[in-house]
Amino acid sequence: MNALTTASDHFELPQDIHFLNRISYGPTSATVSEVAQLGWSATLENQLDYQSIDTSEIDTTLADAFPSLELTPAEIVAAEDEELFNKLVPDLIMSTVLRQLYSPAQLYERMVEFWSDHFNMNVLDSRVRLFKITDDRESIRPNAMGKFRDLLYANAHSPAMMLYLDNYSNTKQGPNENYARELLELHTLGVDGGYNEADIVEVARAFTGWTVSRRSLTFSFRFELHDRGPKTVLGQPLENTFWGGISDGEQVLDLLASHPSTARFICTKLARRFVSDDPPELLVDEMAETFLATDGDVKALLRVLFNSESFWTSQEMKMKRPLDFLTSTVRRFGIQADKKLFSYFHSRLKQMGQVPFLWHAPNGYPDTAQYWTNTAALVSRWSTGKDTAFFLPRATFSTILAGANTPRRIIQAMSQALIDRNLDPQEHDILQHTVFEALPPDQPVNRDPVNFARVVAIALIGSRYFQMR
Amino acid sequence: MIKRRTFLKSTGLLGALPLLTPRIGWAMDGQSDNILITVFLGGGADGLNIIAPVGEGNYFDLRPTLALKAPGSGEGSSLDLDGFYAMHEAMGKLHTRFHSGELAVVQATGLTSESHSHFDSQSLMERGIASEQNILDGWLNRHLALQADQDSVFHAVGLHDSLPVSLSGDYPAISMSSIAEFGLNAPQVLELKLSETLSQLYNQNSLLDVEAGKALDAMAEMRYADPAQYEPENGAEYPDTQFGQHFRELSQLIRADLGVATASLALHGWDHHDNQTQVLPGILAELSDTLDAFALDMGADMDRITIVTMSEFGRRAWENSSAGFDHGYGSFMLAMGAGVVGGQVYGDWPGLGSNNLVFSGDLDITTDYRTVLAELLYKRFGQTDIATVFPDLIAEPELGVFTA
Incomplete structure (x- = not known):
């Protein structure tokens, strides 16, 4: 059912354009000349080193146009300004798309989009709305080109995700499995990653007490809500430290971040985004190996991907979203x-x-x-x-x-x-x-x-x- | 039968059709006039607080703060169905249709997969299988493919941004997010010129070409039939929500005689892990008011239209500490319209005692949802090859929800 590309092969797409189609939100006359001049390899390195790219123009434009992007949830609440609250979502959407359109750090923006999809939360949920701007600014963006383990940690501590998937009310007295299930299924192992319903219950217990402080509107761990009993996740007993508390969840995150199923799951998704809908096993294998060797270093993964033969023979195999x-x-x-x-x-x-x-x-x-x-x-x-x-x-x-x-x-x-x-x-x-x-x-x-x-x-x-x- | 698109192409009518000729009427007989509408309730609808077993004491023990109030117990009481089950009070209009015999309920039904994942479960359910296997097309698509040749590009429609998996496959189905947006909205000369150009450019066999061909055909039909001209009848008022408007537009497509035989719609937003009482009444009213408005609007045409709802799973029998419910197992289905033997709640009740619950405390499933659908396809749509539509369905006695 996926025979999408019987496109006429008479007239080939130039490789530079193929490269730009994937690393950016579409070629421009400027990026076409840049690749022609530097070659794709140097362009890729420049794009990976995103912090060296001068984005001051778009940054200034956005900072002037959308002051809400810099606010914390506590500041937004303190402002008691309904108009401001209603602008949060449009501001976030607009600034995101403007960066995709005009930021010179194009591959970085592509990775921001990738992780925003991966750790998706629906901002129509009014509680999420208050926190998503902070999540975008402090959890997704700083880690989008970093290590998966850091991203996962940031996301697990993000009030936006805690509200979206209900972990804020996951307690010893009444566990809520929503976050635990999606953590395993969508964020790390994948649905066939080798866990069962009992693991979900145990993971939910490990995250009891991870919540959002009502006062500061930031992450807080509440010991009295935490289930201190022994837990076994994926056949591995969690180490019961003296405090027994927050380290339960952290151990689960470590276990998941370095799990081979996670490596395959994340690498398959990356290759699907940048190469083809059904990416070649060989490429996924190679990337997964790199993932496990580097703590899921995004730059290292992208280097493997863009240097692969699979990538260079995948011209126009992706349907534009x-x-x-x-x-x-x-x-x-x-x-x-x-x-x-x-x-x-x-x-x-x-x-x-x-x-x-x-x-x-x-x-x-x-x-x-x-x-x-x-x-x-x-x-x-x-x-x-x-x-x-x-x-x-x-x-x-x-x-x-x-x-x-x-x-x-x-x-x-x-x-x-x-x-x-x-x-x-x-x-x-x-x-x-x-x-x-x-x-x-x-x-x-x-x-x-x-x-x-x-x-x-x-x-x-x-x-x-x-x-x- | 000659394929419509081939015919149109061979006569050169494709672009010019709307100016020259009415939609060609293809032979129809008996059941082929019947219309099937499926509604997917995405997110895992809590059958126990929608069709509540108020006759069982365990129900109130498991849900000390969130159980529906028994019928006749003051403000906010649920609505009695048969003495044992009661409907959520937000569904007043469907409650009326239940007692007038137009609506039937199946309780403790669903997908018999252990997966409690939304995405896995929905995917399996839409493909009509109970466990993962190499079957990629949807159950509705297989049903349609077994039937006569397509007589209209509108034969199978998904009112949705994308084509639902249940309708995906070899049989050509179209998706439409709204009538107004289904066109180039250009002056007619330009629209015809562009349609002609695109039709010639998409001349290969890829998925993209196939979809483009259907889109161009459908646009041509709509230019002629102008479904937007039809206003709701009989005083029907649809909720001003995406779901409400999708049903309103479906009524327009049917009234414009475009040949709709199968339509799929979805209402998302049932994943109530927390604060259920704040969200459930609204979405139930949206469902109830929409189906009621549609039935009112279609009037006499309801004698050939059957609507059936399903959800990927139900929710945990006991409430969690967030005033909501985690993912469960058994849920409910509604059937309304032509051929429905209404006014009854079908399905064996598995009970809510600790020995009756399955997994982490879920309502059991006593009727595979496909048993209900198979009966519907067989009795109303002449489908005899159920084994192809639902390959791993283990035959169960039919419930008698439908008559031919």
């Missing part, structure tokens, strides 16, 4: 988003079903073509392409056309600009006939070429080439 579809359009055309445009994008993401942070369940937005390829999704993409092509200023197209004024040259210029290749002759003819009708291919058009370019652009954005990355 709606967010990829939109960001790659914006970056392609070099569009500067203003408020009005952003609200259009937001409505489109909503229609296509991928507004960041709004997935309804703890497993995060799906990452396979099977889910995103359907009639509703395609129609939305087509109409979004149409709106975008008509919305863009004339100058955008005249720059791309650079004087092209015959059907043949208009189609070629738009193809090169939007899908990085010429259409094969048959497809070229289709556009020639449907867009230009009886006009001979090499005869100058008798109206403004931009009018034709817009229609060609809609067809190209709607075509198979633009749905894949």
Whole structure:
């Protein structure tokens, strides 16, 4: 059922573009020249060393536009400002998408998205809403290129996750299994990772007393709510230290972070995100080995991934998710988003079903073509392409056309600009006939070429080439 | 029978269809007019506080603060069904339809898998299997594939952002998140030109091409049929929620005679690990009011429409310290409309005594949910090859929820 790519092989996608399709939210003229100049290997190292990338421009813009992003939950509550509270989610969504569109640290933003999906929480839950901005700022972002173990620790201590998966009320007197189950199934081992229902009960007991302080609105461990009895997780008794308390949960996290099932689960997901829906076993094996040897070091994993043959032979094997579809359009055309445009994008993401942070369940937005390829999704993409092509200023197209004024040259210029290749002759003819009708291919058009370019652009954005990355 | 799309292509009607010809009427006979609607209650709906066994004392012991109040015990009482079971008070409209014989309930039913994972359970349930095996398509899709050729691109519709797994597979099904958004919303000349271009560009056999082909066909049909013109009838008022509006739009698709035979919808938000009393009444009212509005709206057409609900699992019999319930096992199903022998609660009651509960204290399952669906498919939709639709279903006696 997954035979997605019977795409014509006449006209290959340049490898640089393939690389940019995966490490970024879509190539731009600037990133295309950068890779051409440095080569992909040096570009990758630059992207991995994300802290050295100058992101001051986007950082300043966001800090000015969204002061709420810097606030702590306690400050938000103290402000007693309903308007501020209602802005938290839109601010987070907008700043996230703006970073994806314009931050030069593109691979880093891709990893932020990956971990936000992995540790998904739905911010429509009003309790989560208060804490998610802090979670994003203090748990996800500082660790997105770090070690999995640190991410897992940060997430387990994050009030947002504690509220989302109810661990805040998991106590000795009344255990709540929600967090324990998803910790094993979604965050670490995977559903086939070798645990059973009894392990869930034991893990839930280990995390009793992990909660959120009502006063400081930060993590707190409450000893009196903790179940101090002996516990066995995955066949291994937890070490009962003198205090018996918080170390139970920490031991579980250590056990899980270094478990071979976790290594495979995380590496499969990474390879699915960056290579293909069903990533080759060989690649997953190699990555899992690196995972276990490095405490799940994300940079090391990405190096293995991007250096693999599997990666370099996976051109256009990934279906763009709606967010990829939109960001790659914006970056392609070099569009500067203003408020009005952003609200259009937001409505489109909503229609296509991928507004960041709004997935309804703890497993995060799906990452396979099977889910995103359907009639509703395609129609939305087509109409979004149409709106975008008509919305863009004339100058955008005249720059791309650079004087092209015959059907043949208009189609070629738009193809090169939007899908990085010429259409094969048959497809070229289709556009020639449907867009230009009886006009001979090499005869100058008798109206403004931009009018034709817009229609060609809609067809190209709607075509198979633009749905894949 | 000639495939509709092939026919349209061969006659060159694809792009121009809406201007030239009404939808071609294909032969239909008897049961082929019947419409099946499935509703997935995502998150694990707590059957015990929806169809409450108020006749069993253990129920109140296990749920000291969260049990429904017995019928007739003052404000907030549950609504009596048959003396033993009572319905949550938020479902007043469905309660009325139960007693008028239009609605049936199956209790202690569900997916007989040990998995208490939402994602595993939903995936198994939508594929119609009880344990993991190499079957990737959905049970509804297999059912449809065994039947006659598709006579309309709208034959199987998922009203959803994506296509539900139950409808996925070789049989062509479409997904639609809303009628208004299902089109290019361009001037007609441009819309036809673009449709023609896209139709020619998506000329291969990948999943993407197949979906594109269906999308273009459906857009063409909708340009002609204009389902948005139909207003709800009989004073029906749908809740202004995504679920309510999906049912409203389904009624429009049916009324526009687009050939809908199977539709799948979902209502998510049943994962009530904490503070159940704050969230359960709202979502139950949404479910009840929506189904009621739909039945009212469809009026006489309800004599060919059957609605059935299911959830991936129920919830733990005993309440947790967060005033909610962890993942459980047995849950409930509703069946409403044509062929439903309503006014009864079906299924053996397994009891809530400590010897009756399974796993960590879950209501047992006495009826495989597929037994209910198999009876429905057989009696209302002429499906005789149940073994293909539900490959590992162990035959159980039917409950008699439906008549032919």
